[in-house]
Each structure stands twice: as C-alpha cells, then as structure tokens.
Amino acid sequence: DIQVTQSPSTLSASVGDRVTITCRASQTISSWLAWYQQKPGKAPNLLIYQASILQNGVPSRFSGSGSGTEFTLTVSSLHPDDFATYYCQQYWTHPETFGPGTKVEIK
Amino acid sequence: EVQLVESGGGLVQPGGSLRLSCATSGFIFDDYALHWVRQPPGKGLEWVSGISWRGDTIGYADSVKGRFTISRDNAKNSLSLQMNSLRVEDTALYYCAKDRDLVPALGRTPFASWGPGTLVTVSS
Numbered sequence: 001d002i003q004v005t006q007s008p009s010t011l012s013a014s015v016g017d018r019v020t021i022t023c024r025a026s027q028t029i030s031s032w033l034a035w036y037q038q039k040p041g042k043a044p045n046l047l048i049y050q051a052s053i054l055q056n057g058v059p060s061r062f063s064g065s066g067s068g069t070e071f072t073l074t075v076s077s078l079h080p081d082d083f084a085t086y087y088c089q090q091y092w093t094h095p096e097t098f099g100p101g102t103k104v105e106i107k
Numbered sequence: 108e109v110q111l112v113e114s115g116g117g118l119v120q121p122g123g124s125l126r127l128s129c130a131t132s133g134f135i136f137d138d139y140a141l142h143w144v145r146q147p148p149g150k151g152l153e154w155v156s157g158i159s160w161r162g163d164t165i166g167y168a169d170s171v172k173g174r175f176t177i178s179r180d181n182a183k184n185s186l187s188l189q190m191n192s193l194r195v196e197d198t199a200l201y202y203c204a205k206d207r208d209l210v211p212a213l214g215r216t217p218f219a220s221w222g223p224g225t226l227v228t229v230s231s
Contacts, residue, residue: 001169032215034217034218036152038152042223043202043221043222043223043224044152044202044218044221045221046207046217046218046219049207049216049217055207055219087151087152089152089217089218091214091215091216091217092214092215093214094157094166094213094214095154095157095166095168096142096154096157096214096217096218097154098151098152098153098154099151100151101151101152
C-alpha cells in the first residue's frame with residue numbers, strides 16, 4: 001500500500017494568516033491526490049481533487065499544488081471557519097490511503 | 108441533494124457481530140462505487156472497504172479482511188457492512204462515502220459525499 005504522510009501534525013495560526021500543509025506519498029501518484037477538511041463532530045468534506053482542482057463551492061482562498069510525491073494545501077488568508085483538521089488522500093491505487101491529518105488551531 | 112445516512116452502530120462485545128447499513132438518496136445509486144471509512148475516537152481516517160457500482164469489484168483493508176463483508180442492494184439504494192469477530196480496535200465512527208466520479212471499478216476518484224457516521228463500540 002502507498003503510505004501518505006503530512007506535516008506539520010499541528011499548526012497554530014491567526015485569522016488572516018497564510019498557511020501551508022505538506023503531504024508526501026511513499027511512491028509517485030501523479031496528481032491523484034485529494035484534500036479534505038474535517039470539523040469536530042462532522043464528516044470530512046472534499047476540498048480539492050486531482051491535486052489542484054477546487055471542489056464545487058469551496059472558497060478560492062484554498063489552493064492545492066504538487067505532483068509525483070509531494071503536495072501542498074495552501075489557505076491564502078485564514079478565516080475563522082477554517083480552523084479544522086485537514087487530511088490528504090491518495091487515490092492513485094487501491095486501497096486509497098489517507099494522511100494522518102493536520103490540525104489547524106487558533107494561535 | 109446527495110444524502111447518505113448510516114445506521115446499525117452500537118455497543119458489542121469482543122468477538123461479536125454487527126451489521127451497518129447506509130441509506131442513500133439524491134443520486135443514481137447504481138452508477139457509483141461506495142465505501143466504508145472509519146475513524147477511531149480522536150484519531151485519523153482509515154478506508155475499510157469499497158464496492159464497485161456493479162458489485163463485481165470489492166476491496167478490504169488488511170485489518171478487516173476475512174471478518175467484514177461489504178454488499179450493496181441496487182434495488183433499495185443501500186449499502187451494508189457485515190462485521191464479524193469484532194475486536195476492541197474496531198471501535199470507531201463508521202462513515203459511508205460515495206465516489207465523486209463514475210469509474211468502472213475502485214480507485215481513481217476521491218470521496219465526494221459522506222454520511223454523518225454511526226458509532227461502533229467494541230468493549231466487554
């Protein structure tokens with residue numbers, strides 16, 4: 001199975017900050033990577049797929065980049081609603097595997 | 108609007124069985140693969156099992172292979188997960204999830220829609 005790692009595991013930031021989360025796959029996955037946002041007590045919500053394509057309804061302050069084995073999720077200016085946990089997922093091969101998550105908390 | 112709603116969770120003793128169901132609406136059920144994803148309390152997401160739109164391709168995580176069985180009823184727009192020989196480490200919130208895109212088997216598309224989850228607790 002492809003292993004997926006994320007860094008950092010926790011990120012402290014303030015409203016208005018630009019934040020970046022990194023995701024790495026144990027082997028090349030081209031652009032077959034998704035990002036999800038999960039808030040406490042809620043199901044994950046798909047933000048980005050194919051590494052850089054915004055899912056319908058996702059604000060443009062979210063962006064994704066990368067290919068191969070290294071990917072990033074960037075929030076250009078944190079809103080209060082963005083404090084949550086973010087997961088990346090590779091879907092190049094089955095089984096689809098998730099990263100361990102990055103919690104974005106209020107500084 | 109796409110909706111998925113899980114049911115069937117509860118408290119069960121180690122070695123016991125439980126059957127989860129996922130009722131769906133708002134999309135053409137037999138066009139999409141479906142999955143079960145779980146999340147232990149306070150931890151991350153783990154894909155558990157998936158089934159293709161026709162039901163002819165099925166996958167399981169190594170951690171549940173031989174104990175869990177996924178199935179779908181395209182006439183009733185429902186997905187199920189039969190869980191046998193449950194272990195304490197199976198304790199988690201279990202989500203039903205739908206592929207974003209139409210694909211012939213499993214993989215090559217993320218999970219676009221999720222249910223709210225049903226909690227399974229395995230404890231003596």
